[in-house]
Amino acid sequence: MDSIQSQxxxxxxxWHGIFICLLGFVAGLFLPLYANPRTGLAxxxxxxxxGIFLAVIGLSYPQLKLPLWVARANVWMLLVSAxxxxxxxxxxxxxxxxxxxxxxxxxxPEGIPWLETSTEIAIKGISSFILLSCLIVLFGxxxxxxxxxxxxxx
Numbered sequence: 001m002d003s004i005q006s007q008x009x010x011x012x013x014x015w016h017g018i019f020i021c022l023l024g025f026v027a028g029l030f031l032p033l034y035a036n037p038r039t040g041l042a043x044x045x046x047x048x049x050x051g052i053f054l055a056v057i058g059l060s061y062p063q064l065k066l067p068l069w070v071a072r073a074n075v076w077m078l079l080v081s082a083x084x085x086x087x088x089x090x091x092x093x094x095x096x097x098x099x100x101x102x103x104x105x106x107x108x109p110e111g112i113p114w115l116e117t118s119t120e121i122a123i124k125g126i127s128s129f130i131l132l133s134c135l136i137v138l139f140g141x142x143x144x145x146x147x148x149x150x151x152x153x154x
Contacts, residue, residue, distance in 0.1 A: 001065075001066055001067065001071045002031075002060065002067045002070055005068060005071070006061050006062045006064065006071070007062065009058070009061045009071060009072075009075050010058045010061040010062055011021055012060065012079075013054050013055065013057055013058025013060070013075060013079075014054075014059070015059065015127065016051075016053050016054055016057040016079055016082065017050075017051045017052065017053070017054030017055030017056075017057075017058060018051060018055065019049035020050050020052075020054060020082050020083070021047060021048050021055075022047065022084060023047045023050030023051075023054065023086060023134070024043070024044050024045070024047015024048040024049075024050070024086070025047070025048065025050060026054060027044045027047055027086075027090060027093075028041070028044035029038065029047075030031075030126070031148055034093040034094055034096075035094060035095055035096030036091065036092065036093050036096045036097075036101070036104065036105050036108060037093070038102040038104040038105070039089065039093040039096075039097070039101050039105060040093035041104075042093070042101070043086065043089040043090050043092075043093050043102050044051060044121075046086060046089050047086050050082045050085060050086065051082075052080075053082075054082055056132075057078060057137060060087065060137060062143065063070070063140075063141060064071070064103060064140030064141060065140055065142070065144055066113060066140040067142075070136060070140075070142070074133050074136045074137070077129040077130075077132065077133045078130075078133050079102045079125045079134070080126070080127035080129060081121070081129040081130050084122050084125070085122075085123065085124050085126045087112065087122075088119045088122045088123050089127075091119055092104075092105070092111075092119055095110075095111045095112050096108050097110075097111040097112075097113060097115060097116050097119055098110050098111060098116075099111075099116040099117075099119075099120055100116070100120045100123050127153070
C-alpha cells in the first residue's frame with residue numbers, strides 16, 4: 001500500500017467515523033420514542049464510540065504496513081461492521097428486541113422472531129469482523145526490519 005492509497009483509506013475512515021458519530025448523536029435525540037429506551041441509549045453510545053474508533057483507525061492507516069488487498073478488505077470490514085452494528089442496535093431499540101440485549105432489554109418480552117434472529121446473526125457476524133480487523137491493524141503496526149534499521153541509523 002503506497003502513501004496515496006493510505007491517505008485515501010484514512011480519509012474514508014475519518015469521513016465515515018464522523019458520520020457515524022453524527023448518527024449516534026441523532027439517535028440520542030429520540031430516546032423517549034423508542035420501544036426500549038435503554039437500548040436506544042446503547043445505540044446512541046455505540047454510534048459515538050464506533051465513530052471515534054473508525055476515526056482513530058483511519059488516523060493510523062498511513063502507519064500500517066499491509067498489502068493493498070488486506071488494507072482494502074480491512075476498511076470494508078470496519079465500515080460494514082460499524083453500519084450493520086448501528087442498524088441492528090437501532091432496530092432493537094425501535095422494535096423492543098430482547099434476545100441479544102439481555103441487560104438493556106431486561107423484563108421485556110421477545111420481539112418479532114425473524115427480526116430477533118436476523119439481529120442476532122448480524123451482531124455475532126460483525127463481532128468477528130471487528131476482532132479480525134483489530135488483529136489486522138495490530139499486525140500492520142508491527143515493527144519491521146526496515147523501520148527498526150532506520151530508527152537505529154538516526
